[in-house]
Amino acid sequence: MNVRNPGIANFGVTIIQSRHSVRKFKEEEIPPEFIRKVLECASKAPTGRNKQPWIFVVIKNKDTLKKLAEFAPTGQFIEGAAVGFLVFGQADWKFTVEDCSAATENLLLAIHAYGYGGCWIAGNQMPYADAVRELAAIPETYKLVSIVAAGVPDVGGITLTEKISLDKLVFFEKYS
Numbered sequence: 001m002n003v004r005n006p007g008i009a010n011f012g013v014t015i016i017q018s019r020h021s022v023r024k025f026k027e028e029e030i031p032p033e034f035i036r037k038v039l040e041c042a043s044k045a046p047t048g049r050n051k052q053p054w055i056f057v058v059i060k061n062k063d064t065l066k067k068l069a070e071f072a073p074t075g076q077f078i079e080g081a082a083v084g085f086l087v088f089g090q091a092d093w094k095f096t097v098e099d100c101s102a103a104t105e106n107l108l109l110a111i112h113a114y115g116y117g118g119c120w121i122a123g124n125q126m127p128y129a130d131a132v133r134e135l136a137a138i139p140e141t142y143k144l145v146s147i148v149a150a151g152v153p154d155v156g157g158i159t160l161t162e163k164i165s166l167d168k169l170v171f172f173e174k175y176s
């Protein structure tokens, strides 16, 4: 296949296609330089009017990770993560959810690209969103959009989640 920039395209596509949620982690740290790098990637996401409405909170403290696990019933595995990332967006910005979701996906892709594993834990509109915000001492002018648990995967190999076939999802010109 002809692509404009084969080097970048092939690498990018491989990372995107092999990304998968990881919910079990080894008791190993993620070095600070990688934490910075994945956050840099998060902050490169596109945003409406280039608003960049986000702030990111890095949680490494085990007690705080445990508290997050208690708050989020569907994210209890964060207790075993090396790092929890909290993604907050300006509460009064109309595209906060879209912008912070784009940053969250960038974050997950970068975590995977560096050989770590991660999983998105619901934040936006969840009953525990304010409790998480208060835990991190974030003012009400921000709202929680997502939580990401990350660490060294404690799973053998890669298990990709089954996805719906493109044939069922894509229409050319009109729905048919």
Ligand SMILES: Cc1cc2nc3c(=O)[nH]c(=O)nc-3n(C[C@H](O)[C@H](O)[C@H](O)COP(=O)(O)O)c2cc1C
Residues within 6 Å of the ligand: 019, 020, 021, 022, 023, 074, 075, 119, 120, 121, 122, 123, 160, 161
């Ligand atoms: C908005 C959103 C919220 C999610 N919340 C959770 C969650 O609370 N707990 C969880 O285990 N996974 C959560 N996930 C991860 C999805 O379950 C996962 O992405 C999906 O099953 C597809 O698997 P994959 O990531 O391996 O492709 C969430 C993903 C998104 C995008």
